[in-house]
Structure formats: C-alpha cells, structure tokens
Amino acid sequence: MEHSQSQDDSKGKAISTTLSESEWDEPFTEEDLQAIEAAFEAAATSSLSKKRRSNPDDEVTDQSQSARRRLPSSVLALQHPNAFALSPCRQAANIRMRYPVLKFGGRVTYSRTAVEVEKAAMEILKTVKAKTNEMGQNAVGFDIEWKPTFQRGVPPGKVAVLQICGDTSCCHVMHIIHSGIPRSLQLLLESSSILKVGAGIANDAVKVFKDYNVSIKAVEDLSYLANHKLGDSQNWGLASLTEKLISKQLLKPKKIRLGNWETKYLSKEQLQYAATDAFASWYLHEVLRSLPDAEKLEKVTADNQSEGQAVSCNYFQTEEPQAASL
Known part of the structure; x- marks a missing residue:
C-alpha cells in the first residue's frame, strides 16, 4: 500500500514536473528566444546583462508559481525605463552635437x-x-x-x-x-x-x-x-x-x-x-x-534699479499727503 502510494506520489511529481516544464517553455520556442536575444543584443550591454542576472530582485525566484516564467535578462533590462538613460556628461555632449557646424562658405x-x-x-x-x-x-x-x-x-x-x-x-x-x-x-x-x-x-x-x-x-x-x-x-x-x-x-x-x-x-x-x-x-x-x-552693463542695471526705487519712493511720498488731506 505504501509502496503503491509512493509510486503514485512519484508519478504525480513526474507529471507535475512535466506540466511545469511544459508551462515554462510554452510561451516561447527556442527560435523565439534566439530572435529576442538577437533583437536586443545591441541595446543591452554585457555589463548591464551581468548586473541584471546577478540581481535576484530582477528575476523570478518564486519557484512555487509554476505558471510564471523568467524572461531573458536583455528583455528584463528593457523593462526599466531609465536603464539606458544618459549621464549628465553624455547628455551635455549630445546637446552639443546638435549644434549646427560653423563652416566658412565664401x-x-x-x-x-x-x-x-x-x-x-x-x-x-x-x-x-x-x-x-x-x-x-x-x-x-x-x-x-x-x-x-x-x-x-x-x-x-x-x-x-x-x-x-x-x-x-x-x-x-x-x-x-x-x-x-x-x-x-x-x-x-x-x-x-x-x-x-x-x-x-x-x-x-x-x-x-x-x-x-x-x-x-x-x-x-x-x-x-x-x-x-x-x-x-x-x-x-x-x-x-x-x-x-x-x-x-x-x-x-x-x-x-x-x-x-x-x-x-x-x-x-x-x-x-x-x-x-x-x-x-x-x-x-x-x-x-x-x-x-x-562693467557698463552692471552700471546700467544698477542705475535702472536705483531709478525704480526712486520712482517708488516718490510715489509713496506723493500719495501720503493726498491720503492725509482726505
């Protein structure tokens, strides 16, 4: 009886394993996986791929959920919107590259x-x-x-x-x-x-x-x-x-x-x-x-500010007597 139950358990495990492996591979064939890897190989750098593979947070570690599968690291990397964001230096360089080229045309x-x-x-x-x-x-x-x-x-x-x-x-x-x-x-x-x-x-x-x-x-x-x-x-x-x-x-x-x-x-x-x-x-x-x-620009700016303050002061000086006379 126990032997029969053990065989049934083993058989059940085998079936379970077979079903899990079937579910694991069902979404993509080997050709699909190769196509995905080839499509994103240029975008995902080797260092980024290693980082993604070494980070357990980016992988599916819950083996109990047999219906979920782990996508290729290159696909996971592209799921992060800022994965390939330019650094400030590269952004500045990119902006400079947008400048038109000065060329003598005479x-x-x-x-x-x-x-x-x-x-x-x-x-x-x-x-x-x-x-x-x-x-x-x-x-x-x-x-x-x-x-x-x-x-x-x-x-x-x-x-x-x-x-x-x-x-x-x-x-x-x-x-x-x-x-x-x-x-x-x-x-x-x-x-x-x-x-x-x-x-x-x-x-x-x-x-x-x-x-x-x-x-x-x-x-x-x-x-x-x-x-x-x-x-x-x-x-x-x-x-x-x-x-x-x-x-x-x-x-x-x-x-x-x-x-x-x-x-x-x-x-x-x-x-x-x-x-x-x-x-x-x-x-x-x-x-x-x-x-x-x-220097002249600073002086003009300072003079304009002074004139603005003088106008403001004169405004309040002329307004106060009128308010007092009312």
Missing part, C-alpha cells in the same frame, strides 16, 4: 608661391583700407598652422600656414612654408592700424617672430575680450567661444589639426579647416565688439 584663396602670397597680401591691404574708410572697421581674423612633432626633444616645425579673413566673402590661406613672408605680407603683419584678432593670438605672434623674425603688431586676444564683455574669467578657446556666443560647433578633427601642414599642396579639407578658423576669429570678434562691456 571663397578660399590659396597661395603658396612668393608671388601669389604677395598678391594676396596686397588684396587684403586694399580690402581693409576700403572697409576702414567706409565703416571704420579694420579688424581681421588671424590664425596659423604648423606641423606638430610627436618625438620628445624634437621641436615643432616652423609656421607653415598663415590664414587671414576680414569678411564673409573671402579668406586667404597662405602656405608660407614654401613662400616665406614677402614684403607686402610683412607690412600687413607689422601694421599698427590693422587689428589682428584670434584666440591665443599672442602665442601665435611669438612663434611667427621666432620662425620668421617678423613682429606682428596690433593683436587682440578673443579670450581676453570675451571675459571683458561677459564679466567672466575663463581661458576661452576658439571652439568653446563659438559654442558660447553663437551656439555652433567649430570642428577640430585631429586628423587635420595635427596633420602635415608642410605638404607640397594643402588638401581641400586643410584649406576649409584653415579658412574656417580665421573666419571664426573675425566673426566672433564682431559679435563680441557689438556687446556692451560687463
């Missing part, structure tokens, strides 16, 4: 021989002189490029490219590693009446002097001007200032920025990069120049 004049550079410098002098007479402006965006070195103890190359931009129509990119600095370009650089603007331009001027013995006069650092206008004290670069002032990206790909600027001929990408930097320097200077000084 004519890029490339000169690499002494005659071509001489002609380009004369054109710049003529344009700046005309602008000074008509609008009283004489600032040009200025920047330089050189071939970097990646060996300790080996100095970087001489200034290879010098780019100047004074408006939205044309930027001049001069390959001075081949042409040198002819007389007209030297006059332009040493002119005290032509303001050269750029980020970190003082360092650029020092390098040009060391490499070519030409002293660049009348320079203005955009970082200093930005702090003066914005009431800040940051060391602004051209890219960060572009984002701050006009909400655009100034791309600085290392492949171009750290490339060979001493090559025989500059590539289209190098020319666009150089021209855009000079244009950005000129354009950001125009934007900053149009802003009021931070």
Whole structure:
C-alpha cells in the first residue's frame, strides 16, 4: 500500500514536473528566444546583462508559481525605463552635437608661391583700407598652422600656414612654408592700424617672430575680450567661444589639426579647416565688439534699479499727503 502510494506520489511529481516544464517553455520556442536575444543584443550591454542576472530582485525566484516564467535578462533590462538613460556628461555632449557646424562658405584663396602670397597680401591691404574708410572697421581674423612633432626633444616645425579673413566673402590661406613672408605680407603683419584678432593670438605672434623674425603688431586676444564683455574669467578657446556666443560647433578633427601642414599642396579639407578658423576669429570678434562691456552693463542695471526705487519712493511720498488731506 505504501509502496503503491509512493509510486503514485512519484508519478504525480513526474507529471507535475512535466506540466511545469511544459508551462515554462510554452510561451516561447527556442527560435523565439534566439530572435529576442538577437533583437536586443545591441541595446543591452554585457555589463548591464551581468548586473541584471546577478540581481535576484530582477528575476523570478518564486519557484512555487509554476505558471510564471523568467524572461531573458536583455528583455528584463528593457523593462526599466531609465536603464539606458544618459549621464549628465553624455547628455551635455549630445546637446552639443546638435549644434549646427560653423563652416566658412565664401571663397578660399590659396597661395603658396612668393608671388601669389604677395598678391594676396596686397588684396587684403586694399580690402581693409576700403572697409576702414567706409565703416571704420579694420579688424581681421588671424590664425596659423604648423606641423606638430610627436618625438620628445624634437621641436615643432616652423609656421607653415598663415590664414587671414576680414569678411564673409573671402579668406586667404597662405602656405608660407614654401613662400616665406614677402614684403607686402610683412607690412600687413607689422601694421599698427590693422587689428589682428584670434584666440591665443599672442602665442601665435611669438612663434611667427621666432620662425620668421617678423613682429606682428596690433593683436587682440578673443579670450581676453570675451571675459571683458561677459564679466567672466575663463581661458576661452576658439571652439568653446563659438559654442558660447553663437551656439555652433567649430570642428577640430585631429586628423587635420595635427596633420602635415608642410605638404607640397594643402588638401581641400586643410584649406576649409584653415579658412574656417580665421573666419571664426573675425566673426566672433564682431559679435563680441557689438556687446556692451560687463562693467557698463552692471552700471546700467544698477542705475535702472536705483531709478525704480526712486520712482517708488516718490510715489509713496506723493500719495501720503493726498491720503492725509482726505
């Protein structure tokens, strides 16, 4: 009798086990599971999957409820709405990536021989002189490029490219590693009446002097001007200032920025990069120049607040006697 009952219990357990396994696998076939895993494999990272599998709270641990099944960890991970939320840093980077790219859309004049550079410098002098007479402006965006070195103890190359931009129509990119600095370009650089603007331009001027013995006069650092206008004290670069002032990206790909600027001929990408930097320097200077000084702005704000308080006081002073006379 007991033996028969034991057999019945064993049989019942076997049936129960068979039914449980059947219920466990019934919702998804092996092909279904593979399809699910393949669909979410790119979304669920390996570290997140391990974390989910090691966390007992995310798994079905109640074995008594045979009708419930445990989904793949990748599916469980996607059930959490914040599982793939970006961190603040990645969110900020994502916002910056939405900025439109600043790109010079005018004519890029490339000169690499002494005659071509001489002609380009004369054109710049003529344009700046005309602008000074008509609008009283004489600032040009200025920047330089050189071939970097990646060996300790080996100095970087001489200034290879010098780019100047004074408006939205044309930027001049001069390959001075081949042409040198002819007389007209030297006059332009040493002119005290032509303001050269750029980020970190003082360092650029020092390098040009060391490499070519030409002293660049009348320079203005955009970082200093930005702090003066914005009431800040940051060391602004051209890219960060572009984002701050006009909400655009100034791309600085290392492949171009750290490339060979001493090559025989500059590539289209190098020319666009150089021209855009000079244009950005000129354009950001125009934007900053149009802003009021931070000190003046604070004074105007303080004066307006004082006037508002005076008006308020006068109002109550004129209202009190009228109330008393009634």
